[in-house]
Amino acid sequence: MSHRMDSRSRSYRRRAGWAAVCTGLALSLTVGAQSEAATSDTPTPPRPLGRIVDVSAAVAGGLLHPEAPPAGADDWSCRPSRKHPRPVVLLHGSAANAFNNWSMLSPWLKQQGYCVFAPNYGGPPGSPFQATGPIRVSARQVARYVDRVLKATGARQVDIVGHSQGGGPTPRWYLRFEGGTNPKHPKRNKVRHLVALAPSNHGGNVSGIGTLTTRLGLNPAVSAVVGQAWSDQMVGSEVNRTLDKGGDTQPGVHYTVIATRYDEFATPYHNSFLTAGPGAKVRNILIQRICDEDLSDHLSLAYDTNAAQLVSNALDPAHAQPVRCGLTLPVLGG
16 A cells, blocks of 8 residues: 555656646647748648637647547558658657647648657656656657557558657667667668657756756656656766767668757757768758747747748658748747
8 A cells, every 4th residue: 555655646746747847838839829930822831720729729638638649640540642651650748748749740741641640658648748757668668659550551661750858869769779770671660750859869958957957966856756757868868878879870760850049958959969870861950040030949849830841841852842931939839
């Protein structure tokens, strides 16, 4: 009985610890639809949740029904087309879930003809605060999910689009250690593209807070409250040292990293960038070099139409479209 009570107490502390983070995410989604991208003759990524009431409903849905998929995702009868032969697997960030992270990008990719899948991973079933557990465990969950997608769709490979942890250490661990790639035979890789929004590839110091907790030896205590993913994503963590050993990339995978200068979590932002190793391709993009009026931060980058077009271009470079830059604000998106 005592063990169960301790376990419940730790679970409660973790959920409470992530509440502040998710409140910020909820705010970013609630008001994110108020800003519109600049109009032009070339179509720009639409905002499917175009009214504030719709976005509020998405936030409420993500908190009250955290296991619900975002619109457009998890159609297990979907079969990839010749134009888009690889399903897209969307991996959310820390303390988020599939619904509240991908309610813009998921339906838009579905409208383009992709088979889209968006799992929750790395957290207790039914919790709105996912991706809080150990990176290694999360990567194994992603591995099982990708295998399920490949089996259901009949596809040979998938493309992964991830945000924060979901674009950084978790998929990189999966690619290297959990069967996502076959270095000796890259054509047998299960993943072709990894497209990452504000990924914590080489650790983040959360605008200096992580540096302080690391120097004071407080990361284990913080992780006891918010989950092991905190410690695993700190600069210099065992997870990051293991991932960086032997190079950033895997043969046969195309990597696209989209970072923002105004990131307050995956900081410094250049820690997001990767260096290409043998047989891999890497494109590192600082979004302000594409759209200098883009002021998106860590959370709002997933609700940024400028970034959405870059994601689409990375998935299908043969049909890339110009990014019609519009004003995008921290928290508000655009």
